[in-house]
Amino acid sequence: MNTTWRVITTKSDAEPWWFFEGWEKDIMRDWTFDSREEAVETFLTELKRFSERYPKAKTKKFHSIAFWDPEEVYFCEACDDDLQVYYGLVIFENDQPMEIKDGLIITEITDRMEQ
Template sequence: MFEVIYMKADYEPWWAFEGWEEHIVKKMTFEQEEEAINYLNQTLDEFRVKFPNEQAKGDKYWAFWSMKEQCYCESCEDELQIYHGLIWNTPK
């Protein structure tokens, strides 16, 4: 199975902090790699139009963000950036 996972959190997806699964917005599962790659590329294209900033780690993680989208952290008394992360998960 091939998966494309969309998560939204105040950290980039490659950190995968404990409980990161709670930040999953959408998970798409595909049996065919070609179908999964098409979906991933379509989603990447959409995010590149929607968000002005992008960073990637390897061929597995992408983070997108806009400086306008932040949330307030009470414990650190500061604004935190919100990231829209995509994760490409392939069979091992």
């Protein structure tokens, strides 16, 4: 079996590591790669783009990152409350969140999130 990688961006009221039923409808962009290096480069490029646009960020095991602006909320009539809007970035390997163990990639992710 050939290994494939995907990078996706999402927009949702949940952080991107919560794969709730129907989460796929929140996908805004979706890239597929045959090369790990190309997938990681796209992930880091999108990380930079989101980091420049949104003041807050949080990661889950480095493969999933949520970005948000505390001022960007929407009113949920069903729950009668304001919900935060999150922009997500996730990298997958063979349709599973990719394990990122490479210290250089982790450092780059951390550095870009702190900018």
